Amino acid sequence: MLLQLRTARYLTLNADILECISSFPDLLSRHSSPFSNLVCLTIDSGKGDFTKKRNMSTEARNFLLDNSPSATLIMDDEPWN
Structure with a gap:
């Protein structure tokens, strides 16, 4: 499914x-x-769900962001870079 979104900005x-x-x-x-x-x-x-602690594995972060190194990651309304 995510491959279908590969051109997303x-x-x-x-x-x-x-x-x-x-x-x-x-x-x-x-x-x-x-x-x-x-x-x-x-x-x-x-x-x-804001009270439930969510974790992103390093592998998931790398999978989602490695080819877009300047992308901003926002979790729970707070930006992460």
């Missing part, structure tokens, strides 16, 4: 999708990021 993913992606670190480390044009990646934790 602005992408918002649900935190549940991020959690799912993060649960396969071995698979992610074998594949390069499909995103080479990202300006901003936003992780939307959804209404009511």
Whole structure:
């Protein structure tokens, strides 16, 4: 599914999708990021989920952002670079 979005410049993913992606670190480390044009990646934790701590694995972060090194990552309304 993410390969279909490879030309996206602005992408918002649900935190549940991020959690799912993060649960396969071995698979992610074998594949390069499909995103080479990202300006901003936003992780939307959804209404009511702000109290639940969400984690992004290093492999998931690399998979999503490695080909867009200048992209801004926003999680829980706070930018991460």
